[in-house]
Amino acid sequence: MTTGALISILVAWLLAIASPGPDLVQLLRVGAVRRNGVACALGIMSGNLLWILASMLGLSALVDAVPGVLTALFLVGGCFLAWMGQGALRGGLAARRKDAALSDAASSLLSTTMTTGRAWRLGVATNLSNPKALVFFGAVFAGFVPPETSWAARGVVLAMMLVTGVAWFVFVTYLVSVPALSRRLQAAGAWIDIVAGTVFLGIAAVLLVEGVSRLV
Template sequence: MTIAAYLGLLGTWIAAITTPGPDTVQIIRLGSRSRHLAVWAAVGICTGNILWPIVTMAGLSALIAAFPWILAVLYLAGGLFLIRMGIGSLRSGWAERQAEQRVSGPSSSDASTANDEVGVEEKQTNTATTAWRLGLATNLSNPKALLFFGAVFAQFLPVGITMAERVIVLVIMTAVGLVWFCGFAWLVSVPPWARKLQQFNPIIEMVAGVIFALLGLFLLFNGVEKLLHL
């Protein structure tokens, strides 16, 4: 590959990952809870961004061209996951909002119950492994990733690209992805900013849920459309 080809791919990759999408929403959502969770979610997202180019360079585009139904299945699977995640985020935000209302109410017993409920929810979700898995799953179901690696990325890989060039491409994309997503996770979880986000955490959760659900419906629509045109 020429220097121009590397620069073209790098510029397109930076534009793709810095454009807001499910990955960004997920980091903001978790960053409002803790830097620990946000960074691990970012690492999970970057793990997905390592898998995507590997699969693509192994022949994903050619496979999709030969078997178009594969892309339809990817759309459907990604759509179902995003809808499931959206519903979960909506329920979490609503439950937290109800808990806050009970805490501010006159009954001390209600406040104690609400605090217990929130504590259980945090214990269930606030682990590095869970955050990493959530980041990975979000990236693998990300419509932007499906479109970028399914249609755009392969166009920058010349015919006869060597193994060394493939490794260079993978290293560049991984390094840039780590800098961006981990840097963004660190930024949104800076204490003053994180405290402001925490004040609006129920709203963030519900807005994120709506975004995830809408993107999931978009993928489902495209998946069904592709199946009908096979």
């Protein structure tokens, strides 16, 4: 696996975890208490670890046995990313027009009564039920890690994604736990939607072009 391929995976991964979704909203809910926010962040990454391993093991084997599956993943992944991208872009633009921001979920009473164990389990459950994770690992990530990728290279990808993922979600937790920064983060939700939607539409176009080219 080339350095360019690793950078492509890293960029796509960071865009996926940084774009607004259930994981970030859950951190806003429980992150007012920092220890619970960190536990929730680790739970989210525990869920992501399962997604990564399943994608590397199951999807790679399936693509290896049935090459046409990769074409289908490109097309399905492109369509889903296009749908997600246009939804995020439209939502972000609408929020900007209305001067709206993310709801103030950080004030949830759950954050003051939840144990760290429950916060971790909540993070795992939230991530495993996150449709963004299903699309990313089920349709997009498999295209970045072809069957011929060595296990050493897969280990590098796994470590890279885990380190950057934990760093990002814990960083968000620390932001959420500071009231002033929390308000700024929530206010930037519309712009995050706009940027993420635009980038996902671009990635979707690449995947669709690649999928169609494999059909010709």
